[in-house]
Amino acid sequence: MPGMGRSLQTGNSLIVSAFHTELLHQLLFILLVGALCAIGFNVVRTVQYRRLKQHGQNSFPTSPRFSTPEPTARRVLRIGFGCLWILDGLLQLQSAMPLGLPSGVIQPAAATSPGWVQHLVNSGLSIWTDHPIQAASATVWIQVGLGLWLLVAPRGRWSRLSGLASVGWGLVVWSFGEAFGGIFAPGATWLFGAPGAVLFYCVAGVLIALPERAFATPRLGRIVLAAGGVFLIGMALLQAWPGRGYWQGGRSGTLTGMVRTMAQTSQPHFLSSWIASFGSFDAAHGWAVNLFSVVALVVIGVLLLTGRQRLVLGGLLALVALCLADWVLVEDLGFFGGVGTDPNSMLPMALVFVAGYVAMVRLPVETEVPIAEGADATGPANWWERASLSYVTRTVAAVGALAIVLVGTAPMAMAAVNQNADPILTEALDGSPYSLDLPAPHFALTDQHGNPVSLANLRGHTVALTFLDPVCTSDCPLIAQEFRQTDQRLGDRASDVDFVAIVANPIYRSASFTNAFDRQESLENLPNWYYLTGSLPELERVWDSYGIEVSTVAAGAMIAHSDLAFVIDSHGRERDALIDDPGPTQTFASSFSSLLLSRIDQTLDS
């Protein structure tokens, strides 16, 4: 019925099932890639062995390729953020993710940001809302793939490339998923995750992508810590800024409100009680809590800026303690409730600062590489003489991890260029089409131009038929637009298809209204569009024969009628019946059109 538009629940069984199926298919593909990698590994080793034999060598090379171990700071970043990406990817496996991420994460993140941020976020959001299965499953594999890539590629170009890939995807998530971490929103605060967790992933990615020689001196660590110090002082200034509600305790305090909202989300009792207790504490001592936050951030920031090892260490330990306290008491571990996508900002931020400190104090130690007797000091010239087991293994593993990223990237890219929403959205809302093979009931009515039109006249063409109220305020214009879009998407085949609507209003049913509706919906110039009407008895007969209920509702409500569409083949037989309730406008734009197009295509082909 128009006006009774329903919305999809995040746990919709069809969507969840399709999501799991898609993941399973992609997992099988990834296993296949894994098998290919294993085969590739064996092929490489076999070729390598044969070459070595040809050159009179009986064993694989064992010499290390690098003269120094991987810098500790880089390893901290690589392994730490590799694990975080994998955790984020696994969080994306939640069943509610396909339908819940836009409304539960992205839109709330952008809600208080300026209009241009919301506009930008919405432009990216439509990819997800139109293709929730593809987007959600793609995100899983991109993030798991990035994590594995960082973990299995410790050195060389492959490793640096993983850092760059991490930056690229991180920027996508930061801008479209986190609305720039809320930095443009009026309530932005370090305590709740500004400037966005993923920005720290990007920082880490940049550091990993640097040449290893950048870690050879304490300079890089000092720069990271100094930049961090400035950042913390800036955050302290923002926290201290009057009029933003952070100095205020009580129920109306900004921080109290945020914490109490977090406490209400679904999570283990001990966590919610901790958070609730902190919320009560902040309500009672809001001013003091904010003063502590501001002073702590300033002091830590200044300590990091000094560059003196002992002072920096003190500041770092204090920062880690503060981050952990905030992570538990304010950020609620970041992923409880709703559809948590990452552990929020405190862990990645602490990791970057720790890596900065390590880069300052633990420099890589040069080790002497033994040179085989008779070998050239510059090293072997051929790859089969250089490539050790670990090198080949890690290279193949990195290729495999990249393949996992591509398994995600490819469908995401296809979703981005596909302007038409996935038909599964309509099926999830309205149910799958009913396949039929029945003679379509006859009708003989008058079109919008005053010409008689009957089903018999349309024989030879496939007919898409629906019932529309010309003075409807909600669903019917949307359904008409989806018919129009289907017509356009048919291209040349549209000449074999007629789109027919029959008036579904017993009062406002004259040609004046059908014509006005056509003008309103820009249908008046479509040559294969017929909006039919007739006398009330004629219309009632057609409604009855197609099972369309039409009822007049009192007190200013619109006419209630069944939202049904039929695909009738060129022989006048009903092939499909589809419920065409368009659902929430933005999410379902063009989804019904995709479904109708597929049924028309099938009918044309048969």
Added chain:
Amino acid sequence: MSGWLSTATTGAAAAANTSAVSSVSTASDSWVILPMGDLSQRSNTFWELFHAVPGSSHWTLVTPPGVADNGGLVEGASDGAALVGVLPSDLLHFSPLAQSGDGGTSWKPAFLPAGLAPLPDALAYGTGAPGGAIALTGNGRALSVSGSLSSWSPLVSPAALARVAPRCGVTALDAAAMLPTGAPLIATGCRRGGQVEVFTLTTGSWQPIGSTLGGSLRGAATTVLRLEITGSTTTALVAATRAGHSALVALWRTGNAPWTASAPLAVNSGHFVVISTSVSAGGALAVLLRSPTGSPIALDIAPGVRVWSPLPLLPSGTSALALPATPVTLDAEVIDAFTVHGASLGVYALSPSGTRWVRVQTSQIPIAYGSSG
């Protein structure tokens, strides 16, 4: 022709620009339009039309069926008949019309090829010879149609009227009415000069027949909130603004005599909000204002009287007033107040002593929540 009319806007519905409703009555019919339902949500705010016969304080729900009216209703009435337009809302961009000749018992659809302007008097309807209707549209123009309501044609634009009355500085078409002869009256807002501009079409050309406000409102900008013709009397309610101060002024004109104006009712801009206006069959006016404290205040004034009279403290939740016709007299002494709480309508009549409100009706309206979105 005699009649009264009432306009109501409330709460979020007003904020959602669904403020324009109009009702018209003749000596034989009284009509009022009220927003009901969940006024905090436009899609769950339904505008209801009620009808009463003279001498009765029983109001009957007669909202025209067949179209969702969440955008608001506009009404034009004539002797024994009414023409109601549904304001565009959501994805509906034109205004279906409904006409009734039996007090709203039955309705017949009519077509308007445009969306009505959200103004109380955006529709004028005449059933006598030559009959027809005038509609002010959302794009700022006026359309007219002959008695059969079948073929609308352009009537006039603000630019055309601005050329006729350059002193006014026409801002927009504010209200339409029809003289018993079928001649149209169009009221416009004026940017300057304290002009209250009303135009009529005489022998094919538009003539200004308005008035000029004097005293403290000399030079004010004006907006015509209501324009109604009752018998030979034309009644107008005007909002005038000068130097940041606003006032309401009632004007009457009988035949071709000069306009007479009431004393200004000061409603400092931004402090008082007009939420309902009513015009009685005899040309009396009542206004319902929201005070700076949020409480409703009502005042009325009869033709020829200079000063506005305050009405007793209103029942809680009052959203509109009506000055219904009575079989005995057509003055402003009979007043009904309407309270709306969701789907519940309360009607209160002013006691004969004029000192308190007496509840005379309670009705539960079958609002179809959730049916519009």
